[in-house]
Amino acid sequence: MNTAGRILILTGVILIACTMAFGVGYALFDEHQTLVGMGMHMATGFMEASNGNMEAAYSALDSYGALTQEYRNEVHSHGHWGMLSLILIVLGLVFDRLGLEQRKGVLLASLLAASTALFPLGVLLQIGPAASLGKILSMAGSIGMILGLLATVYGLFRSNDT
Amino acid sequence: MAHIELSSLEAQGPLASDSQRLLTIGGILLIVIGMLFGDIFAMFVLHPNNARIGEAMYTASQLIPAGDADGILAQFMAIGGFLENRGTKVDTHSHIIHMGYIALLLAMLQPWVALSPTVKQRTAWLFIVSALLLPMSIFSIYYLGLAYSPLGHIGWGSILADFFGALLALAMFIQFWGLWRYRQSQSERVQLAHPRSTNGASRALLVGGLLLLVSGFLYGAGYAAWTQTGGGGSEVEILKNIVTHAAASEQELLGADFGAFGNYQMYRAINIAVHTHINEMGILLLLMSFVQGFIHYRDSTRQRWAQLAIVSGFGLPIGILMEIKFGIFGSIVADFFGFTMIVSLTAMLFGLLRYTGARDSEKGDAA
Numbered sequence: 072m073n074t075a076g077r078i079l080i081l082t083g084v085i086l087i088a089c090t091m092a093f094g095v096g097y098a099l100f101d102e103h104q105t106l107v108g109m110g111m112h113m114a115t116g117f118m119e120a121s122n123g124n125m126e127a128a129y130s131a132l133d134s135y136g137a138l139t140q141e142y143r144n145e146v147h148s149h150g151h152w153g154m155l156s157l158i159l160i161v162l163g164l165v166f167d168r169l170g171l172e173q174r175k176g177v178l179l180a181s182l183l184a185a186s187t188a189l190f191p192l193g194v195l196l197q198i199g200p201a202a203s204l205g206k207i208l209s210m211a212g213s214i215g216m217i218l219g220l221l222a223t224v225y226g227l228f229r230s231n232d233t
Numbered sequence: 234m235a236h237i238e239l240s241s242l243e244a245q246g247p248l249a250s251d252s253q254r255l256l257t258i259g260g261i262l263l264i265v266i267g268m269l270f271g272d273i274f275a276m277f278v279l280h281p282n283n284a285r286i287g288e289a290m291y292t293a294s295q296l297i298p299a300g301d302a303d304g305i306l307a308q309f310m311a312i313g314g315f316l317e318n319r320g321t322k323v324d325t326h327s328h329i330i331h332m333g334y335i336a337l338l339l340a341m342l343q344p345w346v347a348l349s350p351t352v353k354q355r356t357a358w359l360f361i362v363s364a365l366l367l368p369m370s371i372f373s374i375y376y377l378g379l380a381y382s383p384l385g386h387i388g389w390g391s392i393l394a395d396f397f398g399a400l401l402a403l404a405m406f407i408q409f410w411g412l413w414r415y416r417q418s419q420s421e422r423v424q425l426a427h428p429r430s431t432n433g434a435s436r437a438l439l440v441g442g443l444l445l446l447v448s449g450f451l452y453g454a455g456y457a458a459w460t461q462t463g464g465g466g467s468e469v470e471i472l473k474n475i476v477t478h479a480a481a482s483e484q485e486l487l488g489a490d491f492g493a494f495g496n497y498q499m500y501r502a503i504n505i506a507v508h509t510h511i512n513e514m515g516i517l518l519l520l521m522s523f524v525q526g527f528i529h530y531r532d533s534t535r536q537r538w539a540q541l542a543i544v545s546g547f548g549l550p551i552g553i554l555m556e557i558k559f560g561i562f563g564s565i566v567a568d569f570f571g572f573t574m575i576v577s578l579t580a581m582l583f584g585l586l587r588y589t590g591a592r593d594s595e596k597g598d599a600a
Binding site: 113158165 | 296299309312313335338402409436453454477
């Protein structure tokens with residue numbers, strides 16, 4: 072196995088282990104509470120409106136919106152880390168078929184590995200005070216992943232031609 | 234057989250050892266079962282369940298002017314039940330398919346797992362059996378509820394799902410331990426050839442899979458940008474309008490609000506489903522590209538099944554996207570391509586079984 076393949080497979084395995092640990096911790100200590108909270112805030116919004124207290128109803132619905140966004144970001148980052156890691160491992164197994172020079176292969180593998188780590192991290196960071204940094208990281212990771220995958224397709228086409 | 238000898242054999246093809254056969258064939262079967270379940274779930278559970286959620290919310294809004302807080306709470310409790318019904322079905326569908334992906338991946342990594350053949354085979358069995366029982370336990374959560382549960386708020390379905398999840402983690406840990414042992418055994422290490430398939434069908438699936446993944450990323454990025462810039466409206470604003478118009482008994486406006494809420498939920502659900510299914514199909518095509526060299530058909534037949542898989546991989550998410558404009562017709566297109574993907578995978582599975590049969594027969598003749 073070449074260096075580029077090793078980078079992809081090792082990063083994939085490490086990230087899968089991390090995201091599984093994150094998923095177990097999240098399911099045990101946060102997810103259930105978040106889902107119950109979302110349901111309670113929405114029901115409270117309707118019940119306060121039935122009491123004629125519209126300010127409290129709007130406030131409860133705002134809390135529902137904030138909690139929903141938090142839940143989506145947490146689930147998206149967990150899911151994306153897992154799936155992208157799987158893609159890294161699969162690409163690692165076929166990377167020597169791309170017909171790239173070693174240096175270019177290592178660069179491409181590093182781009183894919185860094186993008187896989189950074190994109191979901193950016194999504195997760197958008198919950199807290201570092202939301203702006205999170206947006207930048209998720210955009211950079213997303214662009215890196217698209218460019219990396221396009222370069223991989225190009226490499227495959229080139230190897231077919233040769 | 235020593236693990237180095239076994240590893241060399243496994244590196245020649247993904248079906249050389251019993252553990253590889255079990256993981257490859259079990260993995261494809263899990264994916265086929267998961268896709269079949271997804272087709273049935275979409276038709277008979279997803280759409281009726283969404284309608285029930287909408288009805289319960291509308292009923293809750295009708296109770297606002299009367300100040301019936303208990304009635305509203307009862308409606309939201311019912312919505313919780315509908316969401317649990319839907320959530321456990323989605324989880325069952327996605328867990329079966331993802332376990333199938335991991336099984337295929339483990340089959341490919343077997344040459345680098347430095348364990349005895351017996352341990353490898355038992356670990357493969359542990360993985361496949363747990364991978365089948367985990368989604369079945371998730372499926373049962375909604376139906377078993379808290380009946381006969383020894384715990385106050387966790388039912389038998391969840392307990393069993395956690396148990397089989399732990400067994401899967403154990404199987405994965407044993408595999409990682411084998412990989413670690415291979416890495417440590419520098420002196421015994423042999424240069425293994427990659428498990429590769431370089432025929433036309435394999436290349437087509439590899440390129441098709443990567444193109445789907447690029448499309449999936451572009452679609453996801455586009456959807457994220459659209460929602461960030463206010464596209465599709467705000468769920469909270471729609472909900473505020475619902476409670477405001479319900480409290481003022483403005484039925485016409487309330488009807489329009491529920492229309493907007495339904496559209497919001499539909500756009501969101503369909504866009505996420507399109508993004509997810511493009512990526513899932515991409516990964517599936519990549520994984521199937523590995524085993525093409527070991528499918529015992531003529532080249533032309535193998536290529537035909539690969540082409541059907543690629544067309545289905547693109548057609549399924551396109552069908553889901555068509556649901557926005559064409560409703561049920563889009564669902565039929567998506568279900569049709571889901572079915573053709575199942576047919577293609579089943580054909581490949583038969584090709585793999587023919588290969589193992591031919592190999593075993595050769596071995597028997599040689600002996």
